[in-house]
Amino acid sequence: MVKSEYPIYWEKNDLSIKIFCSIPAIATGILVRAGDSKIVIDPGDGILRDLNDELEPEEILSVTDVFVTHGHHDHVGGVWSLLTYLRVMRKRSPLFIWYPEGCSEIESIYNAFRTVYSNSISYPIILRPIMDYKRFIRRGVAINPFPVKHSETTGNGDEIRFVPALGFKFTWNGTKICYGGDTAYCHELAKHAKGADLAILEAGEDEESVPGMHMTMEEAETIGRSAKEFFLVHVPQ
């Protein structure tokens, strides 16, 4: 199903996902709840406003993990305000940030944040660059990171380079949500989406985008049909 009206909400077996927004070059923002756990994915611009609408302040403070698929601004633009809010509200428990190794945007934001607020940060921020694709568990949620194929143009001209980019599959009580992040059609995404209870797939290619950077609607649908349900997101508006 193509989704252009946000937010999008889905739940099954105590696992839920709310996609506040997913518009290429503008913003993404996703909240996953698994039992009592709260996970933020791709905190683009507006994430703090959306979390504030959705949750009580103490619930925002209890977010344990942030998952970042890649460093493009529409996926990380809200990290600074989220980190700052948690500091102002005196979060104490650690915040883990998981991101693809080589994603310099996250490390730069973190370093700048530490420089600006130095000794007044009330909570540990634990950066976890993902270097391999081993499954791991956070508060009972199994996470499978997998590599995807995403690119950008360099500042000077039409040269294209790949960027470190991941998709994530989250499993809770046997229920699986596969989120591909931004990607061209790739085998790893097709493999992880297959059989998932929900696949969230970008269909970001249009006549203005760089070929091979995003999926066409047809490509995304092909993968989506192998999952039990799917949403197509990140469609240019």
Ligand SMILES: [Zn+2]
């Ligand atoms: Zn994007």
Ligand SMILES: [Zn+2]
């Ligand atoms: Zn991107």
